[in-house]
Amino acid sequence: MEKDNVVNGHETLEFQAEVKQLLDIVINSLYTDREIFLRELISNAADALEKIRYQSITEKDMLDPDLPYEITIEPNEKDKILTIADTGIGMTRDELVRNLGTIAHSGSKSFFHQLVDADKKDLNLIGQFGVGFYSAFMVAKKVRVLTRSYLPGSEGYEWVSDGVGSFTINQAEGLKRGTTIILVLKENAYEFAEKETVKKIVQRYSNFVPFAIMLDEEKVNAVQAIWTRSKSEIKEEEYAEFYKFISNAYDDALFKLHFTADAPIAINALLFVPGENVERFGFGKIEPGVSLYCRKVLIQQKAEGLLPEWLRFLKGVVDSEDIPINISRETMQDSTLIAKLRKIITGRFLKFLGEQARENTEKFYEFWRKFGVFLKEGAASDYTYSKDIAPLLRFESSKSEPGKYISLDDYVERTPENQKNIYYINGPSRELIEAGPYLEAFGVRDIEVIYTHEPVDDFVLTNLAEYKGKKLVSADQADLELPELAEEAVNDEKQDLEGLELRNLTAWLKQTLGDRVEEVKESKRLVDSPALLINLNGYMTSSMQRVMQAVNKDFGSMGGKALEINPRHEIIKGLESLRQKDEEFAKLAAEQIYDNALAAAGLAVDPRAMVDRMYRILERALKE
Numbered sequence: 001m002e003k004d005n006v007v008n009g010h011e012t013l014e015f016q017a018e019v020k021q022l023l024d025i026v027i028n029s030l031y032t033d034r035e036i037f038l039r040e041l042i043s044n045a046a047d048a049l050e051k052i053r054y055q056s057i058t059e060k061d062m063l064d065p066d067l068p069y070e071i072t073i074e075p076n077e078k079d080k081i082l083t084i085a086d087t088g089i090g091m092t093r094d095e096l097v098r099n100l101g102t103i104a105h106s107g108s109k110s111f112f113h114q115l116v117d118a119d120k121k122d123l124n125l126i127g128q129f130g131v132g133f134y135s136a137f138m139v140a141k142k143v144r145v146l147t148r149s150y151l152p153g154s155e156g157y158e159w160v161s162d163g164v165g166s167f168t169i170n171q172a173e174g175l176k177r178g179t180t181i182i183l184v185l186k187e188n189a190y191e192f193a194e195k196e197t198v199k200k201i202v203q204r205y206s207n208f209v210p211f212a213i214m215l216d217e218e219k220v221n222a223v224q225a226i227w228t229r230s231k232s233e234i235k236e237e238e239y240a241e242f243y244k245f246i247s248n249a250y251d252d253a254l255f256k257l258h259f260t261a262d263a264p265i266a267i268n269a270l271l272f273v274p275g276e277n278v279e280r281f282g283f284g285k286i287e288p289g290v291s292l293y294c295r296k297v298l299i300q301q302k303a304e305g306l307l308p309e310w311l312r313f314l315k316g317v318v319d320s321e322d323i324p325i326n327i328s329r330e331t332m333q334d335s336t337l338i339a340k341l342r343k344i345i346t347g348r349f350l351k352f353l354g355e356q357a358r359e360n361t362e363k364f365y366e367f368w369r370k371f372g373v374f375l376k377e378g379a380a381s382d383y384t385y386s387k388d389i390a391p392l393l394r395f396e397s398s399k400s401e402p403g404k405y406i407s408l409d410d411y412v413e414r415t416p417e418n419q420k421n422i423y424y425i426n427g428p429s430r431e432l433i434e435a436g437p438y439l440e441a442f443g444v445r446d447i448e449v450i451y452t453h454e455p456v457d458d459f460v461l462t463n464l465a466e467y468k469g470k471k472l473v474s475a476d477q478a479d480l481e482l483p484e485l486a487e488e489a490v491n492d493e494k495q496d497l498e499g500l501e502l503r504n505l506t507a508w509l510k511q512t513l514g515d516r517v518e519e520v521k522e523s524k525r526l527v528d529s530p531a532l533l534i535n536l537n538g539y540m541t542s543s544m545q546r547v548m549q550a551v552n553k554d555f556g557s558m559g560g561k562a563l564e565i566n567p568r569h570e571i572i573k574g575l576e577s578l579r580q581k582d583e584e585f586a587k588l589a590a591e592q593i594y595d596n597a598l599a600a601a602g603l604a605v606d607p608r609a610m611v612d613r614m615y616r617i618l619e620r621a622l623k624e
């Protein structure tokens with residue numbers, strides 16, 4: 001921000017470049033849901049009041065200590081002006097310049113980043129996520145802000161801007177503590193100077209603001225700490241409204257959990273799972289959404305550290321009278337009290353999900369599809385809870401109906417006692433897994449295999465290592481030790497390569513493929529495919545290696561592989577005889593078999609070499 005001129009305390013300052021860009025879009029492109037500007041300004045006023053209420057408890061010295069904590073809205077229909085005033089914390093001159101001249105704060109900052117990559121058509125969607133103070137310019141051609149900080153000895157200031165390029169700052173006399181925002185409405189926004197319109201908007205969006213909102217001396221909001229009331233008294237519509245209020249949401253919550261606990265600490269919590277997971281739509285990482293209160297006084301809004309990070313999608317409030325009111329952000333992180341709160345709330349929420357999974361299965365599936373990724377994150381990264389999350393995990397499997405899920409408990413329940421492992425295999429879809437070679441050995445033995453579709457699943461299952469006494473084993477691992485098949489199942493009249501021939505072929509293949517594989521051996525598990533790759537490294541499945549390859553190009557060689565060949569397959573038998581007649585061509589075939597096995601394992605294949613080789617093979621096939 002550059003200073004342009006200073007005349008007798010009057011200063012004109014340029015908006016930061018990002019703010020200019022933001023304002024340009026706010027003014028010229030955001031048309032729908034313009035009324036949310038009022039929600040944003042009221043929410044800023046409420047934040048300022050929460051802060052002063054907090055200060056009044058921890059610090060005695062402040063300006064105008066006797067002012068009531070409230071928000072006053074004054075529509076002036078005659079002059080087409082709307083005024084929103086609060087008796088909150090106010091701003092010093094520096095704060096005014098920083099807060100209303102730059103994008104230094106969370107809400108608008110993440111909005112701005114979305115905006116930079118957004119298409120025009122997405123802009124209105126983004127509007128739903130909050131533009132903060134600058135949204136005033138959706139309806140106002142000029143905005144005046146009068147403010148005076150609560151700090152003893154502070155002066156009052158006036159900030160004025162038309163939202164284009166710059167703003168001015170002047171000293172202002174005679175102000176009391178707090179902030180007043182005066183909007184000179186645009187011609188197409190005159191409706192916001194009508195009392196009835198304003199009242200409706202306040203009731204729609206700001207009914208639960210915990211301070212009185214006065215409109216012509218009438219209190220227009222409900223002002224209730226709904227979470228402290230008894231469950232039986234609260235109507236579903238009140239919950240729904242409260243959810244919309246705290247999460248700035250338009251849709252309904254998917255789940256609601258309202259509970260109280262007395263021991264070991266007193267807790268009153270009201271939590272919501274939102275209707276949608278916005279991280280899925282590329283809106284960046286969700287910020288924590290649960291606020292911490294002590295006896296209805298806000299201690300920390302959207303408190304970080306209150307819940308484990310993987311529960312960041314939850315919205316709501318936690319009120320505990322056992323939390324010291326002056327707990328600071330820093331001490332929150334390592335407070336044993338907060339740790340206890342976290343444990344109780346997390347445990348309670350996971351238990352709630354378990355109940356939903358049993359009693360409300362379809363809805364739980366909806367939750368799983370949208371938010372399952374967070375539970376996986378928890379199971380893979382948070383050892384405190386991974387065991388408790390495990391029963392909530394859901395998967396497709398070789399025995400689940402398409403589109404339905406199974407749990408690890410379902411798997412264990414229908415598995416014979418003597419099967420010591422739970423098997424899983426990764427692939428992008430059911431179809432691709434079922435077309436690949438890894439299931440063959442399990443299919444003929446009627447052993448269920450869990451399908452994992454995302455690399456994180458394999459991290460989850462590897463970290464869990466076992467479930468109810470059964471080891472979790474990826475079907476691409478070496479040494480599966482599957483039960484021997486009955487003679488009839490194997491002997492289908494086909495002639496195998498045997499003894500010496502087989503030993504010669506495996507040795508030749510190892511020599512041909514060189515370092516790409518650590519060994520080549522006869523497969524005990526293949527039925528219909530010529531070959532497959534298995535992992536010698538028991539800790540990394542192929543899909544985990546794929547992730548590592550993507551982040552680190554040199555990773556490829558770390559995961560030791562063995563090529564298993566099917567001595568009963570026509571291609572393998574053919575390869576053995578071709579090798580005697582035309583070794584050069586046999587080498588090409590061997591490399592292609594290896595590449596096909598890589599592809600079946602979902603690992604990277606060099607497409608140029610592969611295409612070139614395929615042409616040479618085709619050329620030869622077409623000649624004959």
Ligand SMILES: Nc1ncnc2c1ncn2[C@@H]1O[C@H](COP(=O)(O)OP(=O)(O)OP(=O)(O)O)[C@@H](O)[C@H]1O
Nearest residue numbers: 044045048090099105106107108130132133134179
């Ligand atoms: N009525 C007010 N009283 C005191 N400070 C205010 C007031 N309105 C805005 N501010 C200050 O200006 C800053 C910027 O407000 P803005 O609404 O743009 O973003 P934000 O409130 O930080 O983000 P979000 O709206 O996403 O929570 C606030 O963080 C606050 O410090």
